[in-house]
Amino acid sequence: MLSTSDNEKITRVGPGTPMGDLMRRYWQPVLLSREVAEPDGDPIRVRILGEDLVAFRDTSGRVGIISEWCPHRLTSMFLGRNEEDGLRCVYHGWKFDVLGVCVDMPNEPEAFDFKHKIKMVAYPTEEMGGVIWVFMGPAELKPPRPEFEFTQQPETHRGVSKVIEECNWLQALEGGLDSVHSSFLHRKLAAGEGLGFDGLRADATAGRLDVEIEDYGYRYASHRPIPGKEDNYVRSYHFVMPHVQIRAAQLNNDGSWLKFKIAGHHWVPIDDNTTLVWNWLYSLDDPLTKDEQEERGFGNGPNDVDQETFRAVGNKRNSWNIDRSKQRVASFTGIDGVNAQDRAVQESMGTIVNRSQEHLGQTDKAIITMRKMLKNAMAVVQDGGVPPGASDTYYHLRGIEEVLPQDAAGLEVLADKMFAR
Numbered sequence: 001m002l003s004t005s006d007n008e009k010i011t012r013v014g015p016g017t018p019m020g021d022l023m024r025r026y027w028q029p030v031l032l033s034r035e036v037a038e039p040d041g042d043p044i045r046v047r048i049l050g051e052d053l054v055a056f057r058d059t060s061g062r063v064g065i066i067s068e069w070c071p072h073r074l075t076s077m078f079l080g081r082n083e084e085d086g087l088r089c090v091y092h093g094w095k096f097d098v099l100g101v102c103v104d105m106p107n108e109p110e111a112f113d114f115k116h117k118i119k120m121v122a123y124p125t126e127e128m129g130g131v132i133w134v135f136m137g138p139a140e141l142k143p144p145r146p147e148f149e150f151t152q153q154p155e156t157h158r159g160v161s162k163v164i165e166e167c168n169w170l171q172a173l174e175g176g177l178d179s180v181h182s183s184f185l186h187r188k189l190a191a192g193e194g195l196g197f198d199g200l201r202a203d204a205t206a207g208r209l210d211v212e213i214e215d216y217g218y219r220y221a222s223h224r225p226i227p228g229k230e231d232n233y234v235r236s237y238h239f240v241m242p243h244v245q246i247r248a249a250q251l252n253n254d255g256s257w258l259k260f261k262i263a264g265h266h267w268v269p270i271d272d273n274t275t276l277v278w279n280w281l282y283s284l285d286d287p288l289t290k291d292e293q294e295e296r297g298f299g300n301g302p303n304d305v306d307q308e309t310f311r312a313v314g315n316k317r318n319s320w321n322i323d324r325s326k327q328r329v330a331s332f333t334g335i336d337g338v339n340a341q342d343r344a345v346q347e348s349m350g351t352i353v354n355r356s357q358e359h360l361g362q363t364d365k366a367i368i369t370m371r372k373m374l375k376n377a378m379a380v381v382q383d384g385g386v387p388p389g390a391s392d393t394y395y396h397l398r399g400i401e402e403v404l405p406q407d408a409a410g411l412e413v414l415a416d417k418m419f420a421r
């Protein structure tokens with residue numbers, strides 16, 4: 001439970017808010033490289049942390065992310081002409097490079113030209129893993145490049161997709177750190193694609209959670225007794241500040257080995273009410289199949305998400321296409337796609353859930369710990385310090401899952417594999 005004022009503070013991310021200041025200390029993934037593929041191609045709108053921005057790739061291939069509003073008279077730079085290493089406003093022709101420097105002011109006679117005095121809001125970018133990242137904080141506090149392990153894999157071994165979720169980012173993150181819901185929300189009752197999980201992930205419920213604080217956030221393991229066996233299904237995760245989950249994806253539902261895959265999400269706030277959900281996974285052995293890359297069955301691929309607008313096909317307005325006859329016999333929810341099921345329950349709470357009304361239990365421990373860390377980190381930033389996760393200690397984190405004897409402590413047993421150095 002959170003007080004109403006703490007709930008406000010922890011969810012709002014606009015400029016100048018405590019959580020907004022914290023968010024601006026990290027790299028944020030904002031675009032797929034393919035959205036700005038061509039040098040001098042079309043500029044596109046980007047909204048992140050409540051700020052309206054425009055992205056463009058210049059003639060030399062650099063990606064600029066600048067304010068949407070031209071500093072002359074605030075016209076939208078989305079209308080701009082992307083030409084010769086800069087974006088030119090169509091109203092009076094002012095032109096800006098990727099650093100936001102005004103490089104041309106053709107509407108003023110030379111004697112009155114003041115372009116050297118004009119600098120537009122522009123944020124540093126990085127391109128890695130098929131993703132454009134932006135840093136929106138104070139320039140002198142820019143962290144090292146965001147080298148999550150997925151960004152370092154060849155394209156054949158990596159899948160990255162994104163989808164817009166219509167609720168606050170914290171609700172989405174909480175779903176991602178809540179291991180046990182998988183046995184219910186994602187339970188599948190009959191054979192079929194996209195219905196959810198059966199076997200281990202559904203049968204082993206009532207898990208014990210262990211959480212261990214680390215300098216980037218925390219890692220945790222759920223230990224779920226397998227019915228009729230002496231073993232636990234142990235699934236480990238990392239939470240990387242401020243909104244990243246890294247999880248295991250190695251076993252088939254019967255506990256047999258599938259592939260050395262790691263998966264994860266970033267939940268990037270578009271604004272207080274909307275979230276840009278990143279889904280990524282990578283393989284450390286065989287290449288991923290196309291179905292794996294598109295996360296077919298998760299409700300993230302082109303069948304479930306418009307690949308131009310990144311809006312989900314199932315959403316609030318159509319009640320997530322819940323199918324009541326399927327709910328009776330085929331899956332716990334009657335909603336297709338594991339992550340579509342996640343989005344449905346998270347969006348169903350309203351855009352910002354009222355956390356003063358909740359009743360949390362032992363299996364909500366990871367969520368409670370995450371909230372405490374975010375709260376502390378907001379205070380650290382307000383006091384001028386460096387928050388956890390703003391260095392490079394998350395570069396080689398892996399989620400691992402194994403079937404272990406019931407007395408095994410997962411976080412200890414799996415520690416070496418969870419930190420691949």
Ligand code: FES
Binds near residue numbers: 070073075
């Ligand atoms: S409003 Fe952009 S140049 Fe005048």
Ligand SMILES: [Fe+2]
Binds near residue numbers: 175182186342
């Ligand atoms: Fe889920």
